[in-house]
Amino acid sequence: MSYVVQRLARLSAPAIGLGCMNVSHAYGSPLPEARAVGVIREAFDAGYRHFDTATLYGKTRNEQVVGQALKGLREEVFLASKCGMAFDASIGAKRIDGRPETLRRQCEQSLARLGTDHLDLYYLHRLDRQVPVEESVGELGRLEQEGKIGGVGLSEVSATTLRRAQAEHPVAAVQSEYSLWTRNPEIALLDACREAGTVLVAFSPLGRAFLTGRLRHPEDLEEGDMRRGIPRFSSANYAHNLSLLASFEDIAMQQGCTPAQLALAWLRGQGADVIPIPGSRDPSHQRENLAAEALSLDAGVLALLNAMLTPDQVAGRRYSDVQQADIDTEEFDPAG
Secondary structure, three states: OOHHHHHHHHOOOOOOOOHHHHHOOOOOOOHHHHHHHHHHHHHHHHHOOOOEEOOOOHHHHHHHHHHOOOOOOOOOOOOEEEEOEEEEOOEEEEEOOHHHHHHHHHHHHHHHOOOOEEEEEEOOOOOOOOOOOOHHHHHHHHHHOOOOOOOEEEEEOOOOHHHHHHHOOOOOEEEHHHHOOOHHHHHHHHHHHHHOOOEEEEEOOHHHHHHHHOOHHHHHHOOOOOHHHHHHHHHHHHHHHHHHHHHHHHHHHHHHHHHHHHHHHHHOOOOOOOOOOOOOOOHHHEEEEEHHHHOOOOOOHHHHHHHHOOOOOOOOOOOHHHHHHOOOOOOOOOOO
8 A cells, every 4th residue: 555545544534635726826816815724724624634735836825825724733634745846036937946955945945834844745846857857856755764755746747757756766646637538647657656556646637627517618717817728728629528528417417416526436436546636716616526535436337437538539638838848748649
């Protein structure tokens, strides 16, 4: 049993965690700080125990919010954050920097913002192509040996990069986008994770709200919402993709659950080593998502779902060319 699964089991934590990013970053205007703190605390009260944040989110504000919300609860939660990608005020944009000294400095700063002396899991947020992954992971391994982090993670990496990193130091988890309409980990990463005994933590397991069925008109998204720049959310592509969603929604109705719950149950059906971390700033949606923990799908339903929203059916890539430039993951043929 992997370190991550063992640690979550010791906490009696549900297998569904909470991605905290969207209260501060990427999806429209950040929530006011007091409200953001309240949303995270309500998630804890609802039963969440696995909380995921990063140095980048909200230009460090997300870590501060999570730290405030979970103050006094540290031993009751599994706390994960990320390093190696941060907002750089000198250039007015994010910077990817995987140098060992940068990762160590960011770890110390994250610990201070989160109000703790250790993180359960610390990810390299993006591969820095100017720094061998062995150097980055080696430093994270030293932080683990010092007790500042419980496990080393990687985010949005390829199977090749995982294997290189694993040869340097055991990798506890890889975080990557994975959902019914984003199957990229199935190209090679999921197999590599299983070879290494590494957990796959699935972010955007609800397809950035697509799989909830609630987002019908992406053109209504706020200016600055990152989905406005994602090809599959363009008006033409999204209209096509919505036409594929009806059959999925029908199955949700037959199963007596919401589309969001069905999407999470499908991911849980991929194996106990796949851990979804949906993000929501709406406490009612958080509770809805967590309730998917109790939903089990039989082999026939899983087979039906596996045939839906496949890469050859979905219109549009998951990232634009600019966004893709920072990603190391395997990609499907864009013509598919």
